[in-house]
Amino acid sequence: MPRRFVVSFVPLVAALMCLSGVTLAQTWNSSGLPRSAFESPEGKPAPAPPRDLTGTWDAGPGGVAGPGHVASPFTPWAQERLKDIKPGNGPRAVTEEFINDPLSIMCDPAGFPRLLLYELRPVQIVQTPNQVLMLYMFEKRWRVIWTDGRALPRNPDPRWYGYSVGRWQDDYTFVVETIGMDDRTWLDNAGNPHSADMRVQEQYHRRDRDTLELTVTIDDPTAYTQTWTPRNKLPLKRMPADADLMEMICSPTEAAAYKKLVDSQKK
Amino acid sequence: MRNKLAGVFVAAVGLLVHSVLLLGHHGAASFDDKILAMKGTVTEWVWSNPHCFLKYDVKDESGKVTNWAVETQNPTTMSALGWTRTSFKSGDVVTLTLQGVKNGAPIGRVRTVFFADGHVLLATGVTAPDPLPAK
Numbered sequence A: 001m002p003r004r005f006v007v008s009f010v011p012l013v014a015a016l017m018c019l020s021g022v023t024l025a026q027t028w029n030s031s032g033l034p035r036s037a038f039e040s041p042e043g044k045p046a047p048a049p050p051r052d053l054t055g056t057w058d059a060g061p062g063g064v065a066g067p068g069h070v071a072s073p074f075t076p077w078a079q080e081r082l083k084d085i086k087p088g089n090g091p092r093a094v095t096e097e098f099i100n101d102p103l104s105i106m107c108d109p110a111g112f113p114r115l116l117l118y119e120l121r122p123v124q125i126v127q128t129p130n131q132v133l134m135l136y137m138f139e140k141r142w143r144v145i146w147t148d149g150r151a152l153p154r155n156p157d158p159r160w161y162g163y164s165v166g167r168w169q170d171d172y173t174f175v176v177e178t179i180g181m182d183d184r185t186w187l188d189n190a191g192n193p194h195s196a197d198m199r200v201q202e203q204y205h206r207r208d209r210d211t212l213e214l215t216v217t218i219d220d221p222t223a224y225t226q227t228w229t230p231r232n233k234l235p236l237k238r239m240p241a242d243a244d245l246m247e248m249i250c251s252p253t254e255a256a257a258y259k260k261l262v263d264s265q266k267k
Numbered sequence B: 001m002r003n004k005l006a007g008v009f010v011a012a013v014g015l016l017v018h019s020v021l022l023l024g025h026h027g028a029a030s031f032d033d034k035i036l037a038m039k040g041t042v043t044e045w046v047w048s049n050p051h052c053f054l055k056y057d058v059k060d061e062s063g064k065v066t067n068w069a070v071e072t073q074n075p076t077t078m079s080a081l082g083w084t085r086t087s088f089k090s091g092d093v094v095t096l097t098l099q100g101v102k103n104g105a106p107i108g109r110v111r112t113v114f115f116a117d118g119h120v121l122l123a124t125g126v127t128a129p130d131p132l133p134a135k
Helices: A003-024 A076-082 A252-266 B075-080
Strands: A055-058 A123-127 A131-136 A141-146 A163-170 A173-179 A199-208 A211-219 A228-238 B010-012 B031-046 B053-059 B065-071 B093-101 B107-115 B120-122
Touching: A252 B065, A252 B107, B031 B065, B031 B107, B053 B093
Parallel strands: A141 A163, B065 B107
Antiparallel strands: A055 A123, A055 A228, A123 A131, A131 A141, A163 A173, A173 A199, A199 A211, A211 A228, B010 B031, B031 B053, B031 B093, B053 B065, B093 B107, B107 B120
């Protein structure tokens, strides 16, 4: 390599490294978009690309529903089930020593659809020829939504996150049907229950390039007298393509340490 | 303002919490509505899920020292509010406003942190620093 080139090349690389260092420093461990991103948008947003949910999406403060949701009226089955459910929030909240929330006390998986109804933190959506993958920051979980035309399974073994199939209702609306959820999971922080017969529909409507609206409908006639919609056109905003998400994991070790600390302070 | 806070105090400023803190898996039912203001010395800052914890020693008017453990939300939520794993170190003298618990145990939820160098951190749902009682 000619010496003259080396001499001019080295400072150039150094300068580029400095510049890129500044940029790269902003791309790690993002907790989500700033709150201002959820205030009134500036100007006219760009149109959405057809049949494309690709990107990392953040519902911001609207994604975290601490108190839970107001459910449809319960059936007698659900009222019986509620006798064993002691939530920390919502209209049936109990004091701390009685809470038996499987997620927050035991670090069980949030399960589906609580993942969408409680801590809906940023989610990256990836499309492959036969699947839509949802990669969630909360719990660092993923879901596979099959788009290969298969039918939902009959009488499946229960899963924390169920079995999902999806289809494009139109060029901007993707609809997901999910069944087979484990009935140990709660729907939300208020401890709203569900049965193994629950069917959940998610509708993702890409309103424009930067906005995805999520509607979640619960259809569980064993537990509820009517269908209900705990998420109704919840707007998710597109995050920068280089956003690296934080981990947000319920570690049993950390949860136990937390409980021990709280208990020790009470003595 | 801090000069007026000479000495250590424990004071209930008696403000009602404007809105119940929405997050926190341990629910609102355990927490008291009164806001306490306490100066003390940091002993440990635990940056972990499900809640970060600040442990700090508070001396009351009789000279008795109590180690309080006060929680915030999780690291993700706190990061968005400007808190970090290194926001506190042992020995830092801080004044906190916090929500205690109904049974009087030395635990609670942080609302505002006033550092000795004048900077302030706000917890989830707190839009402005709580007023401190005049000493």
